[in-house]
Amino acid sequence: MSGPVSISRALGSTTRAGIYDHLRQIDGALTVRDVADTFDLHPNVARTHLGVLADAGLLTVGQRKHPGGGRPARVYRARPELDEHAALDGAAQPAGGAAAALMVRLLVTLLDRPGNPPLVTRAHDGAKEEGRRLVAALPGDPPPGRALGDAAQRAARALRTYAPDVKVSRAGSDWAEVTGLSPSVALVERLDPALAEALERGLLAGACEGSGVAADLTETSSGSRHGRVWRLTATGGRAPRSTIVAAATLDARGKSRDSGVVEAMRAITDLRPGDVLEVLAEGPGSPAAFARWADRAGHALVAVERAQDASGRPAIRLLIEKAA
Template sequence: MSGQVSIGRALGSTTRAGIYDHLRQVDDALTVRDVAATFDLHPNVARTHLGLLADAGLLSVGQRKHPGGGRPARIYRARADVDNNQVAIDSAVQPAGGAAAALMVRLLVDLLDSPGGAPLVARAHQAAREEGRQLITSSAGRTPHRRLTEASDRTVTALRAYAPEIRVSGSGVDWIEVDGLSDAVTLVERKDPVLAESIERGLLAGAFEAAGVPIELSATVGARQGRSWRLRASGARGPRSTVVAAASLDARGQSRDAGVVEAMRTITDLEPGDVLEVLAEGPGSPAVFARWADRAGHALIAVERAQDPGGRPAIRLLIEKARA
């Protein structure tokens, strides 16, 4: 069995290992939507996980025709010819995240050498920021970029040295969203989540500065495990000033399914291309609304932490109605 991705990397993610184990247990072929629903993931995230498992040679990929016609759905099945004892050995001796562990050691050395007057979180942020700068400046012959989207290709590619699954998971007129960097700080996250978040923030800030685009950062709630980051070029306006919602729905206090039903009713009265604002709560809410929007042909264009006029916290989702 020779895959394009090592088994260690494929099973280095807890979510991916769970998906593989689930496929082995059900002994059946599942679609992206099946897996997304079972693990509460956005379909695009589930598709990425399944693709890596297939590239490692752990899954076979086929097609299933729809009863009503249309494009066949891609299906995934655990390969029967895989020696799962060998899989366990390979995943143990080829652990993902060796570069991330080395990064943590370097940052620890920097923290020990740095003055002790500033709080640890601030010093960790600064050390990670310098690491991000060095990561970009070490790639010789590359000129600074002027636009956030242009800089993102370079920085995300460079940061994959520490977090192989980092990716741009969404974008808008003046923003991008980045998932997967949390894999670089797993060792710290278990002990001190605040410190881990500070390191992630520093890595992104330093990398984009070196690429020529200083950024503003905010941690957002995403479908994927770990933090998602909303990035904007410094001085760019946020979605509240660039997107005007045609209607608003407060789904807090309702079950997720009831909230989706209300959103379906509300968006029916809107014109194609209009934006519905939904205020939700709970870490799984974005994934639930994203699944509904994807199936209905609508577009989830923003997810962010917010507060209503009364100061009550919420997850703010902007959903653009499908265009005719």
């Protein structure tokens, strides 16, 4: 029998967070095979992810009888409600909390040296890139529209990897409010509130841009158990397209995800460190497949956007910077 699993650990995997969010959205029960097919996983891998989510108390486990008889299938369903205190406690207290707090303090001290760019600036920029990467790793493609509410929902979904309780609490035609992200920076908050605010702002800004919408962020309130409340206001357009000049282009449209990733591996081999490979992809899950490879290989996924080639054919454009 598996032991208890913290919510932060259970949702610390982008894939598990995506599975949990999918089950919450459909409000129904799925088998291991259903999840494996939806997320393009081996059934044993899907079973492991579902088991971790169940051990954390995020899913309930039941059985479904086969119409033709035989052994009932095990099914998984998201719990209708989650204890907010438990979720926040789990997100704010990583394993080895005291040791983690010490590591944060030491790293901040080492990084904040005279002559370096301001640490707050670097923290914001790094968090922004991470927010974009989290969105790129989500299953499915960004919606073609540019509604701020849709982008905020997708951003919140991606950020649940670090903060299980993040959500869009209110929304209008050109604005939305997001809360629940603060527990992800709780350890930094105790040491340097300004640095924590920069990290939180950067994560949300990057996730919104990765979802296809540029928005102004304003902190409207803080101090609740959910932490800061961010108000997102539409700036009147989509996130600006990247102006990076690619050193090489790979058209992976019409290929399977695995074949496209293999060709990208070969193409980037011939580039110099710091060069950018442009990949044109299509189909559900393609951005996530390339993001997983880039993350494992140490490359940086610097942009994901809708695009068209010279003939007007649509594509998902990914810019991948080769690791040093």
